[in-house]
Amino acid sequence: MEKETNRQIVVVGSLNMDMVVQVDRRPGVGETVMGRRFFTSPGGKGANQAYAAARLGGSVSMVGRTGADVFGEQLIRHLKKAGVQTEGIAACEEASSGVAFITIDAQGENNIIVVPGANHRLTAEDIRLNADRIKSCGLLVVQLEIPMETVMEAVRLARHHRVPVLLDPAPACPLPDELLGMVHYLTPNESEMQQLTGKKVRDPETAFQAAEALLSRGVRVVLAKLGENGVAVLSRTERFHMPGFQVNAVDTTAAGDTFAGALAVALTEGKSLAEAVRFANAASAISVTRFGAQSSMPDRAETEAFLNEHAEGMNP
Secondary structure, eight states: OOOOOOOEEEEEOOOEEEEEEEESSOOOTTOOOOEEEEEEEEEOHHHHHHHHHHHTTOEEEEEEEEESSHHHHHHHHHHHHHTOEEEEEEEESSSOOEEEEEEEOTTSOEEEEEEOGGGGGOOHHHHHHTHHHHHTSSEEEEOSSSOHHHHHHHHHHHHHTTOOEEEOOOSOOOOOHHHHTTOSEEOOBHHHHHHHHSOOOOSHHHHHHHHHHHHTTTOSEEEEEOGGGOEEEEESSOEEEEOOOOOOOSOOTTHHHHHHHHHHHHHHTTOOHHHHHHHHHHHHHHHTTSSSSGGGOOOHHHHHHHHHHTOTTOOO
8 A cells, every 4th residue: 555645634524513412321202311411522523533633643734614603613722722724614604503412322322413504505615715725735534514516526626636535424325436436545334334335234244345345436445444343444455354442432422533533644644554544443442431522532642552552463
């Protein structure tokens, strides 16, 4: 696998304020249950991934939209505190900042309702206004909480300037072959793999089978996230399963976003694919032991310490 040499990461994506409720169990239809705790936390898949990458030592710039409201101010302030360059984030007068309502049960599993707000006002024109930022970076990171035409514009621009693209295909939806054909790194979870391929993923072997279908549609590298079972990685030249780290999970809300941000950092630092996945697994494992989205994400020092504590079994 060719290593990236430009360490600049540009994240194009969503910013949300998360409203989080902890419950013993999630309610059924028409049912009311008592919550144990409520808190707000900056989130949104794009902002989460930018924040995670910056916390882990990445040089990160973000392109997105917030509302011209107090949530927008808080979201930008939080990213700046982590070191994210926020000049590419514009305030929108016509819509509120995005919000997400998250319910977390006693097992750490979650349900999420997202109100996109200003995220759906991020347009192809916004991408063109930030073209210099994107075409000169080492890796473009995108997700699917913004309009598809905006995603396509960003990815086409990156492809034209030979910038590798990391796509987290969430929330799950059908994707055109044109988009998949421009993606270098694809990071679906089990349900997203099934949405994209029609194949049920239960374990590494079925993940490899589904990944083959995605390679046939043009993706260069598929990194299938299997929760506590680790990651199945498939490209034209590599095939391996990287086991997950065993931890006591209390909140899985931003595990995938932490993985994406950490993976972006490791790739732009020139780590091998196996090294990058192990690094991303470690950061993700730490994040699920804490509550919140960005508030759960580790910094570089504690991720390196975690890796040192789990030094055995480093090779896939």
